[in-house]
Amino acid sequence: MNLYLFAIREDIRQPLNILLILLIPFSLLFIPANADGFPMGISLYGLVLVYSTFLLTRPVVEDRMKGIVVRIAASPLGTFRYLSNHLLAYLTLITVQIVLFLIGSLVIYGDAVFDRLLIFALYFSFSIMCIAFSLAWNSLFRTFNLSFGVFSGVASIMCLASGISIPLFLLPRSLIGYIMFLPTYWLPHGLLAIYEGDSAGMLVAHAVLLFYAVIFLLVGSKRRL
Amino acid sequence: MIIHIENVMKRFGNNLALDTFSLDMRKGEVIGLLGPNGAGKTTCIRAIIGLIPIDDGEISVFGIHQDGKNKEIKRRIGYVTQELTIYEEMTAKENLEFFGSLYGMTKEQLATRSLEVAKIIGLEGRLREKTKHFSGGMKRRLNIGCSLMHDPELIIMDEPTVGIDPQSRNFILEFVKQLASKGTTILYTSHYIEEVEAVASSICIMDQGHTIASGTLPELIARIKGDAHMLIDVRIASEEKLKALRAIPEIKEVALENNQYHIIVPGGITIIDKIIAVLADQTIVNINSKQPNLEDVFLTLTGKQLRDEA
Known part of the structure; x- marks a missing residue:
């Protein structure tokens, strides 16, 4: 069986994943529009992405826990191909979710398609960072439940502090200097740049998100067997 | 020579896991690797497979230098892990086919071989069932079966009978003997001395990372001048x-x-x-x-009771 397809199948076997991918994001579209930016649902969707990617990476953690990764490493396939196929599968699933969410937002808000393409690109970079972050985060824990428990608290605080859960302009300006070190900050920053037509701001957001992704991927894939 | 290990050293921080460890294994041999917990058995196995790098010494498998990158070596080894490394949400057939596919087997090969392996491990009637419904013994057998899919020349079994009932243990031991009788080379580690006595043609006793004694059972018993x-x-x-x-x-x-x-x-x-x-x-x-037995040999040479360590 193709490992990439296997990873997708493994994920969509989980009812919670189907719920996360197909249903929860759409509820965000019914949050009222924001006068000073995109509708709040567009930013809040970042929170869904953080949790969705975390839950989608669960099989990699469980394979580590059960020792299946050791068996895979002992095969000619090796851990690099195993990991890359799995991460690519998660990125595919999350891309499907992003596309469905943006189609939904077009239907409900009826905004310009051009903006949606830019938002799609930003969500895509953010998802890569989130998948890498989940991989790195999970490498610190021995069980998924403990990992998820701690992650829930940390992710909620990160999203709150970095302008995903509440609009960025509501945060004190003095805080921005600090929260820009949070990887989650760069989604609302990028969304604001898209809204204001600030191309440089958009590029910086993409660059920082991908930089974080590389760091997290290196940390997450270095864990000993 | 299937495996040649010479003066291998491996450190994990301050812990010397393998200390000038040496072992030779010929084609068709079944070597029982005995040692208490922490003796270095799993480290030795992982070094042979190329999962961990060694600090010093030489390992060659099938006459090829083991540097951890050689896929040819991995392709010819079947590794039975100590843990149950199977997918519980998948059927026995899906598990066999998935692990077989890691070795580049085609769809047709997988379909044929999964039936053959299921017969060998006594699960031919349960192929379509999800493994989460299997007993511990059946899961153990499937765990072994997944390592046999690509018909390896060398099988490395790391405590393959941990936590199962005597009936399933006997099944596995009989099945290992059958594999051995067909000329498969097997490296078998266990805490159970009677298992090693039953299946191994030669025994290697290791402790604190190095070989304490090796040879056939009569040779080892003769060593303690019983x-x-x-x-x-x-x-x-x-x-x-x-x-x-x-x-x-x-x-x-x-x-x-x-x-x-x-x-x-x-x-x-x-x-x-x-x-x-x-x-x-x-x-x-x-x-x-x-008369002195392997247990006495182990006790005499290591000063430890193997079973107590399990």
Whole structure:
């Protein structure tokens, strides 16, 4: 069986994943529009992405826990191909979710398609960072439940502090200097740049998100067997 | 030579996991690797497969230098992990096919081979069932089966019978013997001495990262120069007879406890007639002799009881 397809199948076997991918994001579209930016649902969707990617990476953690990764490493396939196929599968699933969410937002808000393409690109970079972050985060824990428990608290605080859960302009300006070190900050920053037509701001957001992704991927894939 | 390990060193921080460890394994051999927890068995296995780099020494597998990157070596090894490394949400057939696919087998090969392997491991009627419904023994058998899909030349089994019932253990041991009889080379580690005695043609005892002793079972027993132990129970023992027994020059030691004479004779029991003659006028209730076994070899060489470590 193709490992990439296997990873997708493994994920969509989980009812919670189907719920996360197909249903929860759409509820965000019914949050009222924001006068000073995109509708709040567009930013809040970042929170869904953080949790969705975390839950989608669960099989990699469980394979580590059960020792299946050791068996895979002992095969000619090796851990690099195993990991890359799995991460690519998660990125595919999350891309499907992003596309469905943006189609939904077009239907409900009826905004310009051009903006949606830019938002799609930003969500895509953010998802890569989130998948890498989940991989790195999970490498610190021995069980998924403990990992998820701690992650829930940390992710909620990160999203709150970095302008995903509440609009960025509501945060004190003095805080921005600090929260820009949070990887989650760069989604609302990028969304604001898209809204204001600030191309440089958009590029910086993409660059920082991908930089974080590389760091997290290196940390997450270095864990000993 | 299938495996050649020479003076291998491996450190994890301050812990020396392998300390000038050496081992040679020929085609068709079944080597039992015995050692207490922390002896370095799993480190040794992982170094052979190329999962961990070594600090010093040389490992070659199938005559190829093991640097951890050689896919050819991995393609020819079947690794049975100590943990149950199967997918519980998948059926037995899906598991077999998935792990077979890691070795580049085609769809047709997977379909044919999964049926063959299912027959070997006695799960031919359960292929379509999800493994989460299997008993511990069935899961163990499937765990082994997944390593057999690509028909490996060398099978490395890391404690393959941990946590299963005696019936399933016997099934697995019989099945290992069958594989061995077909000429498959097997490296078998276990805490259970009787398992190693049952399946291995040669035994390697390791402790603290190095080989303590290796050879066939009779060779290892000969190494501890087995003093024969005789236990003779009489109705009423006496100090006088004890002195008489001690006077027999061939007897190394005699102890008396609870009307039982414990007589140690170096090199085997050859003087039973002399002993019986001394004790003739006492009512002998029972005579037992105790020959050293692998457990005694292990205890003598490592000073540890293997089973207690399990």
